[in-house]
Amino acid sequence: MPIEFGTDGWRDVIAEDFTYENVRRVARAHAHVLRAGGGKTVVVGFDTRFQGANFARVAAEALAQGGLNVLLAGEFLPTPALSFAAVHHGAAGGVMLTASHNPPQYSGYKIKGAYGGSATPALVAEVERALTQPQVYDGPPGTVQPFDIREAYYAQLDRQLDLSTLRGYRGTVIHDAMGGAACGWLTGYARHAALSLDLRELHGQPDPMFYGVNPEPVPQNLGELMDRLAGETGTALGVVTDGDADRVGAVTAGGRFFNSHQIFAVLLRHLYGRGLRGRVVKTVSGSRVIELLAERLGLELLETPVGFKYITDAFLEGEQDGSLAVLMGGEESGGLASRGHIPERDGLLNSLLMIEAVAASGRSLDDLFAGIEAEVGFRHHYGRNDLHLSAAFDKAALLREAEGYAEVAGHPVEGLKTTDGVKLLLAGGASVMFRASGTEPVVRVYVEAQTPGAVQAILAEATRRVLALDVGQPV
Template sequence: MPIKFGTDGWRDIIAEDFTYQNVRVVARAHAQALRARGGSLVVVGFDTRFQGAGFARVVAEVMAGQGLNVLLAAEYLPTPALSYAVVHHRAAGGVMITASHNPPAYSGYKLKGPYGGSATPEVVAEVERALANPEAWGGPPGTIQPLDIREAYYTALDRQLDLGTLRAYRGTVIHDPMGGAGCGWLTGYARHAGLSLDLRELHGEPTPLFHGVNPEPIPQNLGELTARLWEETGTVLGVVTDGDADRVGAVTAGGRFFNSHQIFAVLLRHLHGRGLRGRVVKTVSGSRVIELLAGRLGLELLETPVGFKYITDAFLEGQADEGKAVLMGGEESGGFSSRGHIPERDGLLNSLLLVEAVAATGKSLDDLFAEIEAEVGFRHHYDRNDLHLSAGFDKDALLAEAREYREVAGHPVEGRKTADGVKLLLAGGASAMFRASGTEPVVRVYVEAQTLEDVRAILTEATRRVLAHDPAHHG
C-alpha cells in the first residue's frame, strides 16, 4: 500500500490512494503510536476538501475503537485552530485532514504533536513502524465528543495582537481565503474583537474546488484579488490564506503582489518595534533582507534547511531554554510563527499582524518594506522557477555541478551554502539556489538580486543549466 509520510504527514489523490480504507489503516497506526506514548486524548479536524468531514469521522471512529478519547470538529476549521486545540485541551496529538495548498484532487493526513505543531520525526517513525506491525487492541473503546475551539482560539489571538491599535483602525482589508478553511474566520474574529475596520471577504464560500485555482497564495492564483486592488491607492491591502489557512500571502494597493520575504521582514520589524525579542529563524531559501535586518536589530539569526519542522524544533528549544527563545520563524512558502503562540504556521494571525503593522504606522506595506530596504542597504527583487523534469533527470549530477559553478549570468560566485541543495552567493548580494525534490523529478530554482533585470538574467541562465541535465530537453 503506497502510503508515504512527508515532513507533515501523508498526502495523496482522493479515491486513488487517499481512500477510507487507507485512512483507517493510518489512523489505527497513529492511535497505536499515541497509546504507546501514554496518550488518551486526540483532536481531529478537517478543511473544505472533498469528503473532509467523512474522512475525519473515519479517523475518529478508528481512534475511539483503539481506546482513545476523541474531540471531533463539527465543521471545517483552519489547521492553526486545530493545532491550538491540541494545546488547549492538553491532548496527546492531533489529526488534520487537509492537503494544505495542494490541488483540489488531493487530501492529506497531518499529524500534530502535543505542543501544537507538526509531529516530530520520532512520532512519524513510530506511526510508520505501527503501519508495518499493527497490534490488536483488546481494551474498552474511547469516546467521541464534539470540538468547539473557535472562541478559545480567538482569545489566543487576542493575546498576540495589539487590540487597541486594531480597534482604532478604520482602513479597508480584503481577505481571500480561496474557498478554504479560512472562510469566515477573519470576519468572525473581527466581530469577536470588536474591530471597526472595513473587512471584506473574497471567495468566502467554502468549496472543495477552491474557486477554480490551487489554494496556494502565489501570483498566478490571485487574479481576482489583484484586479480588485488594481485601482486602489494608499493603505488598502489584501491578505490571502491557503487551503488550510496556515500560510499567508498579500496584495497591496495597485494590485502588487507582496511576497513572503517582504511579509517576513515587515512582521519581524513590527514585532521588534513592539518590544519583543528573541532569535530569528529562517530557512536557507529565505531572503538576504532577513539576515541584514536581524543583524541591524541586534537579533541572533539561525538558518535551517527548507521545511517548517526545523523552525518548530527551534521554537521548542526556545520553550525549554529562555536564552534560545525565538521571536519569529518563517519560510519562503509563506509560513510564519511568532513568540508566545503555538509553534505552528498561522495564516490568520499573520494576516492580522500585517493589518496591525499598517494600522500602527498609517503606512502601506510597500512603504514599510521600502523603509527596511533603505535601513539595510539592499534592494530586494525575487523570482522562482519550479521545473518539472523527466524521470531520467539526474538530480545528483546537477547539484554536484552547481557546487562547482564560478559564475551565473556573469555574476561571480563569492560563497556557497550546501545544507539543503546548493545556494550560490553571487556578487552584489545576489543569490541563486538549486533545490531538488526528494520524492519527484522537480528542481526549484530561487533567485534574489538587487535589480529585476539581474533576477531575470540569473533565473534564465540557472534554468537553462538545469534543463541541460534533462534528457528530454537535449537538443
C-alpha cells in the same frame, strides 16, 4: 503504493492513493505511537476539500479503535485552530485532514504535536516505522466526541494582538480565503473583537475546487484580488490565506503582490518595535533581507532546512531554554510563527498582524518594507521556478553539478550552502538555490537579487541548466 511523508505530513490524490483504507492505516500507526507515549486524547479537524468531513470521521474512528479518545471538529476549521485545540484540550496530539496549498484533487494527513505545532522529524519517523508493522490493539476502544474551538481560538488571538491599535484602524482590507478553511473566520474575528475596519471577503464561501486555482497565495492565483486592489491607494491591502489557512500572502494598493519574504521582514520589524525579543529562525530558502535585519536588530539568526517542522523544533527548544526563545520563525512559502502563540504557522494571526503593523505606523506595507530595505542596505527582488521533470531525472546528479558552478548568468559564485539542496551565494548579494522534492520529480529553483533584471537572468540560466540534464524529456 507506499505511504510517504513529506515536509509536512502525508499527501496523495483522492481516491487514487488517498483512500479511506490508507487513512485508516496511517491513523492506526499514529494511534500506536501516541498510545505508546502515554497519550489518551487526540483532536481531529478537516478543511474544505472534497470528502474532508468523511476522511476526518474515518481517521477519528480508527484512532478511537486504537484506544484514544477523539475530539472531532463539527465543521471545517483552519489548521492553526486545530493545532491550538491540541494545546487547549491538553491532547497528546492532533490530526488535520488537509493537503494545504496542493491542487484540489489532493488531500492529506497532517500530524500535530501536543505543543500545537507541526510534528517534529522524530515524531514523523516513529509513525513511519509503525506503518511498516501490523498494528493490533485489543484493549478497550476510545470515544469520539465533537468539539468547537472557535471562541477559545479567538480569545488566543486577542492575547497576541494590540487590540486598541486594531480597533482604531478604519482602512480597507480584502480577505481572500480562496474557498479554503479560513472562510468566515477573519470576518468572524472582526465581529468578536469589535474591529471597525472595512473588511471585505473574496472567495469567502467554501469551495472544494478553490474557485479554479490551487489554493496557494502566489501571484498566478490572485488575479481577482489584484484587480480589486488595482484602483485602491494608500494603506488598503489584501490578505490571503491558503487552503488550510496556515500560510499567508498579501496584495497592496495598486494591485501589487507582496511576497512572503517581505511579510516576514515587516512583521519581524513590527514585533521588535512592540518590545518583543528572541531568536529569528528562517529556512535556507528565505531572503537575505531577514539575515541583514536580524543582524541590524542585534538578534541571533538560526537557519534550517526547508520544512516548518524544523522551525517548530527551534520554538520547542526555546521553550525549554529561555535563552534560546524564538521571536519569529518563517519559511519562503508563507508560513510564519511568532513568540507567545503556538509554534505553528497561522495565516489568520499573520493577516491581523499585517493590519496591525499598517495601523500602528499609518504606512502601507510597501512603504514599511522600503524602509527596511533602506535600513539594511539591500534591495529585494525574487523569483522561483518549479520544474516538473521526467521520472528518469537524476536529482542527485544535478545537486552535485550545482556545487561545482563557478558562476551563473555571469554572476560569480562567492559561497555555498548545502543545508537543504544547494544554495549558491553570488556576487552582489544575489543567490540561486536548487532544491529537489523528496517525493516527486520536481526541482525548485529560487533566485534573489537586487534588480529585477538580475533575477530574470539568473533564473533563466539556472532553469536552462536543470532542463539540460533531463535526459528523460522528449526531444
